[in-house]
Amino acid sequence: MQSGFRAGRGCTSATLKVINDIISAIDRKHYCAAVFIDLAKAFDSVNHTILIGRLKSLGLSNHCLAWFTNYFLDRFQCVKSEGLLSSPLAVSTGVPQGSILGPILFSAYINDVALAADPPLNPVIFISPSGVIVEGDSVTLNCISDSNPPAEINWFKGGIFVGSGRIFSISKISSDDSGEYKCKSINEHGEKYSDVILYVMYLQVESPERVTEGDSVTLTCKSSCALTDRATFIWYRNSLKILTESNFSNKLSLNPVRRDDSGRYSCAVDGHTHISPAVYLNVMYPPRSASVSISPSGVIVEGDSVTLNCISDSNPQALNFNWFKGQKFVGSGRIFSISKISSDDSGEYKCKSINEHGEKYSDTVTLNVMYPPRSVSVSISGSGVIVEGDSVTLKCISDSNPPALKFSWFKGVKFVGSGRIFSISKISSDDSGEYKCKSINEHGEKYSDAVTLNVMYPPRSVSVLISGSGVIVEGDSVTLNCISDSNPPALNFSWFKENEASAVGSGQRFSALQSGRFYCQAHNPHGSQRSDAVTVTVRRGAGWLVWVGITVACVGIVFIISIILYTIQKKRINCRSAIHEYENDDLSANTYTALDPKTRSSDLYHTLTVRECRKLDVQKSFHSEVR
Numbered sequence: 001m002q003s004g005f006r007a008g009r010g011c012t013s014a015t016l017k018v019i020n021d022i023i024s025a026i027d028r029k030h031y032c033a034a035v036f037i038d039l040a041k042a043f044d045s046v047n048h049t050i051l052i053g054r055l056k057s058l059g060l061s062n063h064c065l066a067w068f069t070n071y072f073l074d075r076f077q078c079v080k081s082e083g084l085l086s087s088p089l090a091v092s093t094g095v096p097q098g099s100i101l102g103p104i105l106f107s108a109y110i111n112d113v114a115l116a117a118d119p120p121l122n123p124v125i126f127i128s129p130s131g132v133i134v135e136g137d138s139v140t141l142n143c144i145s146d147s148n149p150p151a152e153i154n155w156f157k158g159g160i161f162v163g164s165g166r167i168f169s170i171s172k173i174s175s176d177d178s179g180e181y182k183c184k185s186i187n188e189h190g191e192k193y194s195d196v197i198l199y200v201m202y203l204q205v206e207s208p209e210r211v212t213e214g215d216s217v218t219l220t221c222k223s224s225c226a227l228t229d230r231a232t233f234i235w236y237r238n239s240l241k242i243l244t245e246s247n248f249s250n251k252l253s254l255n256p257v258r259r260d261d262s263g264r265y266s267c268a269v270d271g272h273t274h275i276s277p278a279v280y281l282n283v284m285y286p287p288r289s290a291s292v293s294i295s296p297s298g299v300i301v302e303g304d305s306v307t308l309n310c311i312s313d314s315n316p317q318a319l320n321f322n323w324f325k326g327q328k329f330v331g332s333g334r335i336f337s338i339s340k341i342s343s344d345d346s347g348e349y350k351c352k353s354i355n356e357h358g359e360k361y362s363d364t365v366t367l368n369v370m371y372p373p374r375s376v377s378v379s380i381s382g383s384g385v386i387v388e389g390d391s392v393t394l395k396c397i398s399d400s401n402p403p404a405l406k407f408s409w410f411k412g413v414k415f416v417g418s419g420r421i422f423s424i425s426k427i428s429s430d431d432s433g434e435y436k437c438k439s440i441n442e443h444g445e446k447y448s449d450a451v452t453l454n455v456m457y458p459p460r461s462v463s464v465l466i467s468g469s470g471v472i473v474e475g476d477s478v479t480l481n482c483i484s485d486s487n488p489p490a491l492n493f494s495w496f497k498e499n500e501a502s503a504v505g506s507g508q509r510f511s512a513l514q515s516g517r518f519y520c521q522a523h524n525p526h527g528s529q530r531s532d533a534v535t536v537t538v539r540r541g542a543g544w545l546v547w548v549g550i551t552v553a554c555v556g557i558v559f560i561i562s563i564i565l566y567t568i569q570k571k572r573i574n575c576r577s578a579i580h581e582y583e584n585d586d587l588s589a590n591t592y593t594a595l596d597p598k599t600r601s602s603d604l605y606h607t608l609t610v611r612e613c614r615k616l617d618v619q620k621s622f623h624s625e626v627r
Contacts, residue, residue, distance in 0.1 A: 042106060044093065054108055123194040141155070143168070204222045218254070219279075263280070393422070462522045480520070496530075
């Protein structure tokens with residue numbers, strides 16, 4: 001077994017090998033002899049021709065042999081000391097010292113020294129890599145045996161044949177590959193065994209199954225075999241190295257453990273590729289980062305179906321959820337649905353996520369439900385009596401989302417303006433009427449109910465209407481009617497005669513009995529106005545005294561008729577003659593002659609004689625009745 005010029009080998013390993021061979025021989029009741037050969041200037045004494053032949057016997061191809069031949073030819077060496085360089089000297093023997101190929105070529109050169117005996121010598125097993133073998137490594141067992149002719153090599157594990165050939169390889173070795181391996185070197189002259197024990201170290205992370213945030217946790221990287229105190233461990237979380245000086249031991253402390261420490265932990269020994277199987281550290285913690293998602297996203301219009309989803313980070317996963325609108329509990333479960341949403345559902349919503357370790361409220365989200373205008377109404381500034389000349393403002397009030405920005409105004413069915421506010425400066429009675437507004441947003445429109453502007457104003461266009469004509473006969477009366485336009489209608493009227501300070505009457509109607517120019521004045525709570533004057537003319541006529549005279553005359557006629565009827569009964573013939581004479585007379589003259597007031601002494605009948613009397617049809621009636 002070559003110990004020189006090999007990593008991890010030296011005098012110690014060579015000595016241990018010799019001692020082990022001696023002890024093994026004694027254990028098998030064998031004799032043990034040793035031959036120690038010291039070659040002076042060993043590397044410098046190698047003959048190039050013999051070496052090329054030896055390499056050829058080992059099975060190297062012609063191309064390789066040509067390469068090595070060229071490698072040895074035309075080589076020169078010199079010595080440099082204290083800045084001085086010797087003359088070059090041709091090198092005809094030996095292999096370059098300090099080179100990688102030097103030890104290998106020398107080993108090949110002296111490989112047949114021990115072939116003096118025919119059967120195989122004690123084979124030797126080399127393990128690569130040397131040192132600790134960790135689960136997952138690729139391991140090569142090399143069985144070296146000197147024999148002539150070359151021996152056949154077979155491999156056994158625990159007495160079971162596992163392979164043949166000088167080299168036995170195990171890729172990604174596992175703990176199941178641990179055990180005793182033997183190589184058997186055999187030719188026709190005999191056989192020899194060599195054994196070696198293969199220890200496969202495996203790593204395992206020990207961790208508590210469940211921990212709670214805030215606890216103190218220690219993870220341990222355990223090995224199947226003892227390691228030196230200088231062994232350095234590498235820790236991984238989720239396949240990423242934890243690069244902290246304090247984590248280079250086989251224990252990883254997490255104090256206190258945080259929710260972010262959850263993950264898959266594994267460990268490895270520095271210098272080896274094997275990483276232990278990952279162990280999941282499950283850190284329990286109460287809900288955090290609770291939030292609410294709204295579906296559908298975007299504008300929500302009245303009548304839509306809306307779903308709120310409570311999202312939270314917790315371990316274990318939260319299974320209990322409560323929903324609140326403002327401070328009012330409205331439902332439970334991860335999902336909160338509202339079908340046919342209305343504006344009453346607008347507001348701030350939040351959810352509470354609960355597990356056995358605690359609870360968490362989400363931030364509030366606002367449901368802003370859009371809807372077309374509704375409850376549209378008109379307010380009138382100065383909600384009292386509107387008097388002509390006032391400034392009046394109508395305001396269109398509506399409930400909508402988004403707020404209506406377009407407004408149209410109508411008087412009756414006629415469009416009169418736009419904007420939320422419709423103003424009328426110095427309002428007049430012509431502005432009286434029914435007004436309404438139309439409120440519009442992108443989701444619809446709505447008309448308000450009509451409101452009535454009732455504009456009050458004092459009397460105007462006051463005039464006097466004469467019933468009949470303005471000319472009357474003395475003793476008669478004429479009715480004057482005061483007409484005015486006002487709001488509210490005038491209820492108080494005063495009558496005046498021109499050039500007289502005091503009123504001569506009141507009320508809407510006034511009866512004039514004398515001549516003159518009369519006018520009226522109409523009053524309401526907002527003012528008064530007088531009419532133009534009208535003329536009333538009274539002409540002289542029979543008047544009421546005439547009627548009194550006629551009445552007396554009729555009584556007299558009745559009296560006379562009574563006397564005549566009485567006389568007729570006694571003097572029928574004389575009466576006929578008297579009647580005949582009466583028919584030929586002028587009725588008008590005779591009637592009034594018979595009633596001649598001059599024969600009377602009464603002042604009343606004297607008055608009737610100086611006035612003009614009207615003809616009466618009573619005379620004819622009387623005449624017919626006498627006939």
